[in-house]
Structure formats: structure tokens, C-alpha cells
Amino acid sequence: MILGLDVGGANTKAASSDGLFTIIEYLPLWKEAPLEPLLRRISDEAKPEALGVVMTGELADCYSDKRSGILSIKGAVERSFSCPVKFWGVDGFRWTDASDLAAANWSASASFVSKEFGDCLFVDMGSTTTDLIPIKEGPKAGQTDFERLARSELIYSGLLRTNLAALLRYVEIGGRRVPLSSELFAIAADAHLVLGEISEGEYTVETPDSGGKDRLSAERRLARTVCADPKEIGSEGVIEIARQARSRQERLLTDGIRRLAERHALDLVVAAGIGEGLIDVEARALDLECVRLSERYGSKVSNVFPAYAVARLLEMELSG
Numbered sequence: 001m002i003l004g005l006d007v008g009g010a011n012t013k014a015a016s017s018d019g020l021f022t023i024i025e026y027l028p029l030w031k032e033a034p035l036e037p038l039l040r041r042i043s044d045e046a047k048p049e050a051l052g053v054v055m056t057g058e059l060a061d062c063y064s065d066k067r068s069g070i071l072s073i074k075g076a077v078e079r080s081f082s083c084p085v086k087f088w089g090v091d092g093f094r095w096t097d098a099s100d101l102a103a104a105n106w107s108a109s110a111s112f113v114s115k116e117f118g119d120c121l122f123v124d125m126g127s128t129t130t131d132l133i134p135i136k137e138g139p140k141a142g143q144t145d146f147e148r149l150a151r152s153e154l155i156y157s158g159l160l161r162t163n164l165a166a167l168l169r170y171v172e173i174g175g176r177r178v179p180l181s182s183e184l185f186a187i188a189a190d191a192h193l194v195l196g197e198i199s200e201g202e203y204t205v206e207t208p209d210s211g212g213k214d215r216l217s218a219e220r221r222l223a224r225t226v227c228a229d230p231k232e233i234g235s236e237g238v239i240e241i242a243r244q245a246r247s248r249q250e251r252l253l254t255d256g257i258r259r260l261a262e263r264h265a266l267d268l269v270v271a272a273g274i275g276e277g278l279i280d281v282e283a284r285a286l287d288l289e290c291v292r293l294s295e296r297y298g299s300k301v302s303n304v305f306p307a308y309a310v311a312r313l314l315e316m317e318l319s320g
Helices: 035-046 066-080 105-117 145-150 188-194 215-224 230-264 276-285 293-297 299-303 305-319
Strands: 002-007 011-016 022-026 050-055 085-087 120-125 130-135 170-173 176-179 268-272 289-292
Touching: 002 035, 002 066, 002 305, 011 035, 011 299, 011 305, 022 035, 022 299, 035 066, 050 066, 050 105, 050 305, 066 085, 105 120, 105 130, 105 268, 105 305, 120 230, 120 276, 130 230, 170 230, 188 215, 188 230, 215 230, 230 276, 268 276, 268 293, 276 289, 289 293, 293 299, 293 305, 299 305
Parallel strands: 002 050, 050 085, 120 268, 268 289
Antiparallel strands: 002 011, 011 022, 120 130, 170 176
């Protein structure tokens, strides 16, 4: 049983190389949520014979710097699993310095997709961010999150956790242009819930006000972004905020996909993550072919794809 583990700042994910075991658990490391109990539970449930690991959680601000985060997460993993453990860095399993492990989950995904699909633009939209990785005879992305941000290969827009105030400066309501407050009043999950694009059960992160995940609670949070109550702006006003938030996410995706597809002369998009539906729509709007990984591996694997990818890569490594 080969297991892959992806330790993020918000979610910890695991998948077996055969795709039969998957788990995604919301665990906010920046709140110093206890990582080791969850890792021990995963170890007990999966009983892996070998473990491949990627991480992005080292950026959580509970750590003084990335290196401290890497060493903390690495230690927690090693203490929680009794099987052989191999960590994947930006250049694979053969890394020389712990800093090579920082934010390397995209590298595992892209390396595996490169083997399975060849040249393409790999796009993975999760709860917090979207990775856009050009693959042309192998992955061509920047080696750090800083470099990928600068090269438009990392977009801080996700299906659930993105602060609406980070997406929108203004919204149009009733013919008036209204600035958004800069508070954390609502997140992308509220917009997608009100638009019927996710269910309450798919709202798997904390709400900004620690309130409910039902439609009325989401409407209340959306109205607060313009310092109002739902009665004050009406249901249409609330829906307009949600629509404009979604539209902004679509534009960010479209611009990113277009820019990188043209730069690297790619005409195939491979979509993964909980936001792969949005990726598919925007890729096809650009007349690009799109393959959704949920159609090949199932939605559970697509939603935890870096964990699955590192498990498959470790399986290949062990089989020689």
C-alpha cells in the first residue's frame, strides 16, 4: 500500500496509489491546529507500506519562516508514520536541502501529469489557490511560490477560502458602483453557495463569522461586504455580489490560462481540484481542449491530486 500525503496550510490530504483510499481534512495550521493526531489517524487507517510526502503548509504564519515550517511538518510526519517516508522536493525525491521541499506539491502533480498526458497546461484549483503549470517536455514552472506568482503560474484565488475583498474592489448594485469593505466578511464559498454551485456539505472551510453554512447565512455575509443587511440591498443585490465575485474568478482563470497557453504554445488543458469545473468552462471558452482528471481518476482523486501524484511517483520509484 503506497500512500501519498499533501500537508497544506488549510487542508491535509492523502491518497493511495490505487486511488481507493482518499481523505481531505480541514486543518488550519496557522491556528496551530494539532497536525500529529490527524497524521497518526491517517497512518492507522491506511496502514501504508511506504509514504510519499509533499507540503505547502510551511508558509502558514504560525512559523517564523519557511524553513522552520518545513522542519516542523517533516518532523511531525516522521513521528507519525512507521513506514519508510520519502519527501518530494521541486526536483523530485532526490533533494539536498530542506528548502527544496517548500511548496513542492505542484511539482509532484506536474511531473506525474507530464508522464500521463505529455505537453499541456496543468491547472489545479483548490480551496485557496490555483496552480497553472506549463508542461512542455516536462514542467516549466518557477521553482518557488514567489517565482510562480511573478510568472502568473500561481493565482491566489480558490473555490472556497478567497476573501471577496481580495477579489473585488467594487460591485455594481442597482446601477451604483459600491466599494467593498476591506474586512473579512465573506469568502468565495459564500458566493458559490448562493449561486447554487456548491452545497452546504461542500462548504468545507470555516465561515468568516463562525456562523452557519446555509444560504441565508451566506447571504448575510455577502451583504456585509458592502456594509449592508440583505433586506437593505434585496436578494438581487446579494446575488449580484455573488455573480460579480464568480465573474472575477473566471476572468483571473481566463487571463492566466490564455497567457500561459500562448506563451508556451499549448492547446491542451488538464484540470484538477475542487474547481476543475470552472477551469473546464474557461479553457473551452478559449477553444482549448480540456481533460478533467475526475473523468479519468474520479472526483475524490482529482480533489487531492498532489497526494495521489506523489503516491504514484513513489510507486514508480520503488518498482524501478
